[in-house]
Amino acid sequence: MTHDPILFVGGSGIVGRQAARYLRDAHPEAPLLIGGRDLGRASAVAAELRNAEGVAVDLSAPDLGLGDRPVSALALFFKDDAIACLRFAQARGIPYLSISSGVHEIGPEVAAYMHAPNASAVVLGAEWLVGATTVPAMLAAREFSTIDSVRISAIIDDEDVGGAATDADMERLTRTMPAALTVEDGDYLWRTGDGAQTSVIALDGTRMPADVFSPYDVLVLANETRARDVEFRLAVGESSSRRRGEPLSTEIIVDLSGTDLAGQPLQVRQAVVHPGGQMPLTGLGVAMVMERLAGLQNQAVGVGLYFPFQLVDPETYQRRLEAIGGSILPLQG
Known part of the structure; x- marks a missing residue:
């Protein structure tokens, strides 16, 4: 089965690299886009992964600077105060995961989902180490x-x-x-x-x-x-x-x-x-959630608002x- 690439925004950071490697190990053929503000750094990480490409991401652009490049799912590894990545995902109708917002910062993402509940799956991923608890x-x-x-x-x-x-x-x-x-x-x-x-x-x-x-x-x-x-x-x-x-x-x-x-x-x-330490657990959680969102593991997730634990099988996680x-x-x- 051919899949559109999974986009990791901030994928050249420590957690993003860890998550991308775990996803690559489990799904060698899944194409990945490693997105970041520094194209050289993103491309260097992509070169380590096989079947991956580094891309420059521009949060000020509605298309994130990607043009009409296809994307199957998006994972965000830092705080996006403008929720630009979520709006991109909703416009494309693709699943979205963020892992940075605190419980007191939940409003913008939840409100964006409520105003477009049928657009895409939205995962509020900031459980401790993305499901490790x-x-x-x-x-x-x-x-x-x-x-x-x-x-x-x-x-x-x-x-x-x-x-x-x-x-x-x-x-x-x-x-x-x-x-x-x-x-x-x-x-x-x-x-x-x-x-x-x-x-x-x-x-x-x-x-x-x-x-x-x-x-x-x-x-x-x-x-x-x-x-x-x-x-x-x-x-x-x-x-x-x-x-x-x-x-x-x-x-x-x-x-x-x-x-x-x-x-x-x-x-x-x-x-x-x-x-x-904490990074391998966070990376594993992101990888397993993205597998579900992109339809690489079991049936793809339908539109809705989710926490990570709802998408991860406990025995498989262990x-x-x-x-x-x-x-x-x-x-x-």
Whole structure:
């Protein structure tokens, strides 16, 4: 089957390159366009991938500077304040994924979708590391009949360099996020100031200072599990593996509490880890979502508004995670 190329806008950055490589490994024949403001840099990345081409992207142009070049789906790796890429995707009727907007920045993309709901599939991709929390959590949730609380503790090593776009996203989100969204006793609440200060326990048992944070995972997990308490905590510092004298890692500890299928109390704790840090997990999530959007894996996605976890099969995700060196570790309650 012949496919039009998949466009990665910002594909020459660290996350974009990672996602493109994972997509290439899974689908060697899928054509890719690596888009960026620097054509030379985009072309250099494309040359590493096979069946890929670098293109210059102009966000000020309605056609992004691509003319009538065909595109099957678009992934965006940085914050597009003018939502130019989304408007391009809607005009072309192609699926769109962005991974940078915070929960408090959701308005422009949602409004654009609401004004053209039949134009294309729109994926709000800023779940933590594009599904690395939500997909494994929902797999673990199958053991429960009811879930009362969900607590996520994410740890980024302070030496885990994410590239210019990722660093800009984190700086913007920590500066502009007015408060942190949580669910407490069934109510959606925003925590500020000292109320947003907390701590996490890393895999090696070290307690680390943390902030309450609110990626889309809070919305996803609250709606999917119907838990009355949902909280996401983020710590940045030395990871457990580096404290052991090993290379840095990323850690996402998922703690679910409720009742099992027989109605008995149940707590499940697990950790999603990768020795390469946050970028491989983000790249894998983007690659798997784009496979669905472009119709490379299973049936193509219809028009609608989605989160990544809705498009990713949990068992397949776990296999692909293990194939790239990551793992899901069971922990004691």
